[in-house]
Amino acid sequence: MSSAARPIATTRSAAGMPTGKLAVWWVVASEIVIFGGLLASYIMHRLAHDAWSVQAAHTNTWIGAFNTMVLLTSSLSAVLAHQAAERGDGPKAARLLNATIIGALTFLVVKAFEWTEEISHGFTITSSTFWSFYYTAAGLHASHVIAGAILMAWVAKDAKRNLELHRVELIGIYWHFVDIVWIFLFPLLYIAK
């Protein structure tokens, strides 16, 4: 795509950075309020109800740790994709984004098995307030993982042909944020027992 045909959101730089990147940072800022509000509510209720530790004891720390490892690794491949894009190597950036998507799918498959196990033991979203928070927080996060994987597939498709390489950094910023959210969900839902 020639520079003249590029949408203004990726070329205008009124705020000292491309408008597309500015928009991603605003998305991150608004997501902080969404997840921050949810987690703050969880923390205040968790501190007020000692009995929640009995429920929290049923979450599987090892599964949570494995998924943390998966997301940290997917963040590594995302930032390496950004590095490749900066060097103008679109095909390599696409391969690394595809590796990140595999990380996202691994996370979701593990989560699906984990939820199946928990639901089969009677721990559903209506079982108690703890499980209500657990499924809401983890579910909201998982929906962001799904959205990120779909967007990355779209970005990788163009990057493979050396098109719109700046988008590799934009989707990377979003993906690292999704990783950070899980970094806080892991101790809250799996370690604090």
Next chain:
Amino acid sequence: MSDHAAHHPINYVRIWFILVALLIVSVAGPMLGHPVVTLITAFGIACVKAVMVARNFMHINLEQRYVSYVIITVLVFVFLFFAGVAPDVMKAEGSGWVKPAWQAAASAANASEGGAAHH
């Protein structure tokens, strides 16, 4: 970020190794069974990991300074939300909020949650 990164290249694999090592510590810490150690290894390390990802992977320190200001501002708003609402959620008694009905409901819920754990 390219100009800055060109002058200060980041070894991303090394950062990843440090993050994984911190993850191992955060899982192992609670096994000692000490609440303070758990607090530090689980939540303290989570904060360290989050800052590491934001700085080294998101390159927030290389962006325009107002990006950091925006992020800090929304974090302050989340803290204000917590500070404003937490007393009402966490305190069942006191000069400003005697809530016998709330206490009764909370006790019943706690008993119910304790019972559900045996399923």
